[in-house]
Amino acid sequence: MTDKFVSIEGIAKRYPGASGATTTVFENLWLSMARGEFCCVIGHSGCGKTTVLNILAGLDAPSEGAVIVDGQAIAGTSLDRAVIFQSHALLPWRTVLGNVAYAVSSKWRSWDRAKVKAHAQTFIDLVGLTGSEHKRPSELSGGMKQRVGIARALSITPKMMLMDEPFSALDALTRGTLQDEVRRICLETGQTAFMITHDVDEAIYLADKIFLMTNGPGAVLAEVVENPLPRDRGRTDLHRHPLYYALRNHIIDFLVTRSKTFAAETPNHDPRNVPVVQIGKPGLTIASNGEEQRQTRMPGTNPGLTA
Amino acid sequence: MNSSLRLRAGLVSVALLAAFLGIWHLATRSTAPVAAMNPEYAKLMGLTATQGKSAMPGPLDVGAKLWEHLKRPFYDNGPNDKGLGIQLAYSIARVGTGYLLAVLVAIPLGFLIGMSPLLSKALDPFIQVLKPISPLAWMPLALYTIKDSSVSAIFVIFICSIWPMLLNTVFGVASVRKEWINVARTLEVGTIRRAFTVILPAAAPTILTGMRISIGIAWLVIVAAEMLVGGTGIGYFVWNEWNNLSITNVIIAILLIGIVGMLLDQILARFTRMVTFPE
Numbered sequence: 001m002t003d004k005f006v007s008i009e010g011i012a013k014r015y016p017g018a019s020g021a022t023t024t025v026f027e028n029l030w031l032s033m034a035r036g037e038f039c040c041v042i043g044h045s046g047c048g049k050t051t052v053l054n055i056l057a058g059l060d061a062p063s064e065g066a067v068i069v070d071g072q073a074i075a076g077t078s079l080d081r082a083v084i085f086q087s088h089a090l091l092p093w094r095t096v097l098g099n100v101a102y103a104v105s106s107k108w109r110s111w112d113r114a115k116v117k118a119h120a121q122t123f124i125d126l127v128g129l130t131g132s133e134h135k136r137p138s139e140l141s142g143g144m145k146q147r148v149g150i151a152r153a154l155s156i157t158p159k160m161m162l163m164d165e166p167f168s169a170l171d172a173l174t175r176g177t178l179q180d181e182v183r184r185i186c187l188e189t190g191q192t193a194f195m196i197t198h199d200v201d202e203a204i205y206l207a208d209k210i211f212l213m214t215n216g217p218g219a220v221l222a223e224v225v226e227n228p229l230p231r232d233r234g235r236t237d238l239h240r241h242p243l244y245y246a247l248r249n250h251i252i253d254f255l256v257t258r259s260k261t262f263a264a265e266t267p268n269h270d271p272r273n274v275p276v277v278q279i280g281k282p283g284l285t286i287a288s289n290g291e292e293q294r295q296t297r298m299p300g301t302n303p304g305l306t307a
Numbered sequence: 308m309n310s311s312l313r314l315r316a317g318l319v320s321v322a323l324l325a326a327f328l329g330i331w332h333l334a335t336r337s338t339a340p341v342a343a344m345n346p347e348y349a350k351l352m353g354l355t356a357t358q359g360k361s362a363m364p365g366p367l368d369v370g371a372k373l374w375e376h377l378k379r380p381f382y383d384n385g386p387n388d389k390g391l392g393i394q395l396a397y398s399i400a401r402v403g404t405g406y407l408l409a410v411l412v413a414i415p416l417g418f419l420i421g422m423s424p425l426l427s428k429a430l431d432p433f434i435q436v437l438k439p440i441s442p443l444a445w446m447p448l449a450l451y452t453i454k455d456s457s458v459s460a461i462f463v464i465f466i467c468s469i470w471p472m473l474l475n476t477v478f479g480v481a482s483v484r485k486e487w488i489n490v491a492r493t494l495e496v497g498t499i500r501r502a503f504t505v506i507l508p509a510a511a512p513t514i515l516t517g518m519r520i521s522i523g524i525a526w527l528v529i530v531a532a533e534m535l536v537g538g539t540g541i542g543y544f545v546w547n548e549w550n551n552l553s554i555t556n557v558i559i560a561i562l563l564i565g566i567v568g569m570l571l572d573q574i575l576a577r578f579t580r581m582v583t584f585p586e
Binding site: 057058059076077078079081082083085087089091092093102103106107136137138156 | 484486487489490492493494495496504505508509584585586
């Protein structure tokens with residue numbers, strides 16, 4: 001909470017509805033992220049997750065409020081914030097290398113062709129696509145396309161990465177491999193990442209913090225769940241960790257019931273001080289019952305478990 | 308399978324052609340002398356009267372005449388007697404000039420309209436009114452203002468080929484996938500660079516389709532335009548040979564108009580394939 005690398009301050013998004021009424025997707029949304037933190041947003045469709053991401057990316061402007069990244073209010077899109085699109089959004093008339101090189105040459109306009117190519121190649125190698133540089137997107141599988149999307153986003157060495165359900169269109173095996181790669185790359189490069197997902201396990205594996213959003217319209221950020229699992233967690237033994245099921249059950253409970261009833265049950269919810277949920281205390285190892293181990297604290301008090 | 312299908316289709320095509328030529332030949336051949344008549348009168352009337360020959364030339368007459376034309380495509384015996392090659396060259400040059408001018412206007416203008424919803428809405432009524440006007444209706448106005456029949460023909464080609472290109476460019480530019488535009492936006496690509504690196508390649512197949520429709524219309528219109536303006540060109544040739552009552556030459560001209568039109572279309576089809584990208 002000390003280092004607010006990203007700070008979303010009281011943003012709202014309203015659309016003009018039928019007969020002069022306005023539809024409020026969300027309002028008074030406050031959210032912050034520390035440098036190098038991996039955050040996931042979970043919520044049902046229509047809660048405005050994608051809108052939040054688009055506002056962070058600068059593709060969309062909030063109706064109210066501001067977003068501050070690295071000490072500066074954002075205005076429009078920026079090469080500092082790379083987006084990985086759900087539909088990969090590769091330019092189909094360019095090759096793999098061409099797609100990555102397009103991003104590289106957009107960031108470093110004075111670079112000559114050889115330098116751009118060499119830089120793009122390092123990122124193609126990083127995502128494991130060596131040998132496919134000259135293929136066109138139509139010749140690639142879904143997973144490979146998304147790897148190109150990741151390479152393109154990383155190649156401009158952004159300050160943060162924004163991912164809108166990047167793996168939702170992939171099969172389970174490919175998704176797993178790509179999650180591993182994204183986690184490895186983010187840990188290695190200390191990348192700050194903001195990701196939208198519907199997949200609870202994906203959020204548990206990748207995220208340091210999980211933002212839970214209630215159903216829209218009028219969606220609010222209900223809770224920030226800190227991930228209690230160790231930073232060096234692996235995919236294979238993730239579910240053996242004593243706090244795994246407590247964490248998972250907490251999120252599923254929220255999605256199944258509390259996301260609908262939250263607004264009614266919590267009338268004095270303060271969007272500026274969203275409760276931080278810590279599953280299990282640092283000293284406790286066995287979580288037989290998630291309910292007992294759950295401890296909610298308000299921000300600014302006992303920092304508790306930190307990553 | 309595929310090659311055998313092509314072979315069979317080819318065989319059917321050849322058979323249909325042979326059948327067509329055969330029926331044509333039978334329908335127009337000379338029959339027995341019709342009736343006894345004064346030899347002087349018979350000479351005057353020709354084979355049509357004496358042998359029962361159809362006034363329509365047969366395929367052999369047309370073939371022989373075509374061979375004559377092909378041997379000397381570029382002769383020039385004065386204003387009313389030029390080789391078919393020269394006439395076609397005049398027509399192609401007119402179509403080419405009018406068409407290129409239309410490309411130069413329609414594609415940049417289409418880009419502007421497609422990228423600006425304001426312009427798109429503002430210009431729409433004009434386009435809707437101008438588009439359905441027969442290009443030949445412009446001819447008197449063109450002749451009156453330009454005062455040069457040859458340039459007027461080029462203007463008519465210009466005005467008829469501009470609409471399909473303009474509308475297709477507008478449509479292609481306006482319907483570029485939002486996500487590709489967003490990629491360019493997140494990479495802070497400027498408007499000009501975005502137009503050339505994202506919108507142009509994405510809209511190119513649609514634009515080329517419009518260009519292909521336009522060249523077809525331009526070639527249709529040039530024949531009619533040249534009949535009106537006269538002097539040179541394949542359209543003038545058709546009308547001139549009609550006045551000469553040389554149906555053989557009219558048929559040859561019809562055949563050549565078809566072949567040139569097909570070639571123009573094929574050229575544009577090849578360009579379209581070059582810019583089409585698989586998704």
